[in-house]
Structure formats: structure tokens, C-alpha cells
Amino acid sequence: xxxxxxxxxxxxxxxxxxxxIECRSLDxxxxxxxxxxxxxxxxxxxxxxxxxxxxxxxxQGVEKDKFLINHASLTLSTLTVTSAHPEDSxxxxxxxxxxxxxxxxxxxxxxxxxxxxx
Amino acid sequence: AQSxxxxxxxxxxxxxxxxxxxxxxxxxxxPYLFWYVQYPNQGLQLLLKYTSAAxxxxxxxxxxxxxxxxxxxxxxxxxxxxxxxAAEYFCAVSLYDKVIFGPGTSLSVIP
Numbered sequence: 408x409x410x411x412x413x414x415x416x417x418x419x420x421x422x423x424x425x426x427x428i429e430c431r432s433l434d435x436x437x438x439x440x441x442x443x444x445x446x447x448x449x450x451x452x453x454x455x456x457x458x459x460x461x462x463x464x465x466x467q468g469v470e471k472d473k474f475l476i477n478h479a480s481l482t483l484s485t486l487t488v489t490s491a492h493p494e495d496s497x498x499x500x501x502x503x504x505x506x507x508x509x510x511x512x513x514x515x516x517x518x519x520x521x522x523x524x525x
Numbered sequence: 526a527q528s529x530x531x532x533x534x535x536x537x538x539x540x541x542x543x544x545x546x547x548x549x550x551x552x553x554x555x556p557y558l559f560w561y562v563q564y565p566n567q568g569l570q571l572l573l574k575y576t577s578a579a580x581x582x583x584x585x586x587x588x589x590x591x592x593x594x595x596x597x598x599x600x601x602x603x604x605x606x607x608x609x610x611a612a613e614y615f616c617a618v619s620l621y622d623k624v625i626f627g628p629g630t631s632l633s634v635i636p
Contacts, residue, residue: 411568441624449628449629450615450626450627450629451569451626453623453625456623498566502624513571513574514619514624515571516568516569518567518568519566519567519568521566
């Protein structure tokens with residue numbers, strides 16, 4: 408159980424185009440999903456937190472107009488990189504948190520999406 | 526504010542030797558603590574988590590970690606390294622809505 412998928416697993420696009428990445432919780436409902444960015448040989452940096460049915464909360468320094476997040480259902484969140492540029496090339500990972508009885512912060516991670524902007 | 530430090534960005538061990546990956550945290554209140562493993566070009570897999578139920582936590586693949594409040598540490602160990610353990614390991618601290626990751630430790634296993 409607790410499987411999170413991402414689509415696509417990798418994408419190459421031209422500079423100036425927009426790219427959408429999907430994150431799905433396959434066997435549980437995710438009230439909260441998280442988007443991370445990881446540069447080579449570095450740790451994960453939280454970009455934003457999205458709660459189903461409400462606006463995402465972005466971390467300081469993350470451009471909300473460039474990285475559009477939509478969490479339209481309890482199993483799907485999307486990240487759209489608008490007007491992508493080479494510096495946006497990175498590994499994007501989503502995670503989803505399953506709310507159990509009691510309080511737990513276990514997050515289940517997707518396999519990641521490799522974005523390369525030419 | 527929460528933070529996580531991992532001593533040693535790269536650790537090498539011989540196959541069959543003890544694996545010890547260090548993690549120290551800072552948090553104003555007792556946090557939840559996690560260890561994740563990441564294989565190249567893949568997402569993160571949860572190895573184990575501490576949620577205050579027991580200080581010694583056993584995880585998957587023979588890994589375990591001990592929470593020591595006095596030392597604010599949560600070191601990861603495995604008695605005998607296997608070649609398949611070579612990967613990047615991340616310690617993380619969670620409090621409410623955010624998970625903060627450490628910088629990661631790359632583990633190499635020498636045959």
C-alpha cells in the first residue's frame with residue numbers, strides 16, 4: 408500500500424515552453440501533497456505544500472507564478488513549470504501524506520520526474 | 526527552527542562490515558524522525574521512522590536507528606553491509622506540516 412506515482416518520469420522540453428508533472432496517490436487519499444526539487448548530488452528542497460481544494464503554500468524564494476500547483480482531488484496534484492528555462496532543469500519529487508488516526512507525518516514519495524530544459 | 530545535520534557526506538565500508546550513518550537534529554519540541562534511502566534517479570524509500578513509541582527503531586533491509594534525546598541524535602546502523610546497500614541516505618525531521626531533510630550521506634560498499 409501507500410504508493411505514489413509521478414508522470415512523466417522524464418521530460419525534455421524547449422526553453423520557453425510549459426511542462427506539467429502529475430503526482431497521484433494510488434491507494435490512499437492524500438489531503439496534503441508536497442513538491443520537492445533536487446539538484447544533482449544535493450538534498451531535497453521543499454518547494455510547496457498543497458492541500459486538496461485550497462491554494463498551495465510556497466516556500467520562501469519559490470516563484471508561485473512560475474511553479475503552478477493544483478491539488479484538485481484527494482489523489483492528484485499537478486506541478487506546472489511555466490516558461491521553463493535551462494536553470495529549471497532538475498529532479499522534481501512529490502510526496503503525499505496519509506492522515507491516519509492519531510498524528511503521524513509519514514510521507515510517501517513518488518519516483519521523481521527528471522526535467523531537462525534545452 | 527528545525528534542522529538536520531549528517532556527519533560525512535560520503536561513507537565507504539567493506540562488504541560485511543558495520544554501517545554507521547550519523548544524524549543529529551535540532552528541534553524545539555520532540556519531532557518525528559525518519560531515514561530514507563534513494564537509489565540513482567529514483568524517489569525516496571522510507572527505511573524507518575521514530576514517532577516516540579520506542580527509542581530503538583527497526584526498519585527494512587536490516588537497518589535500525591536509535592533515538593537519543595540527550596545527544597539529539599538518530600544514527601542509522603546495519604550490522605553487515607551488502608553491496609545492494611550502496612545508495613544515498615537522508616535523515617529527516619518532521620514537525621507538523623513540513624519535513625526537513627539533511628544533506629544526505631552517500632554510502633559506498635567495497636567488495
